[in-house]
Amino acid sequence: MAESVYKVIELVGTSTESWEKAAAAAVNLAGKKLRDLRVAEIVSLDMHLENGKVKAYRAKVKVSFKYDPASRAGGGDRSSTAPTG
Secondary structure, X not given: OOOOOEEXXXXXXXXXXXXXXXXXXXXXXXXXHEOOEEEEEEEEEEEEEEOOEEEEEEEEEEEEXXXXXXXXXXXXXXXXXXXOO
């Protein structure tokens, strides 16, 4: 296997429906901005509460992708900016 280097970023996705959809939102955004996504790891799950009721589910996700030092962002960025969440 050829040697490779991967970059890891941390994103927080949100959903009013579920933690699964919150995590998917983070990964989907990363997939639109970055090439060669490899692994997504759920770091933590929490909820935004208002008046004792759940308003949003939040998933903190670490996403790894193949590092490309030749690109402007150093990670295969598809645009001029890295993903924001």
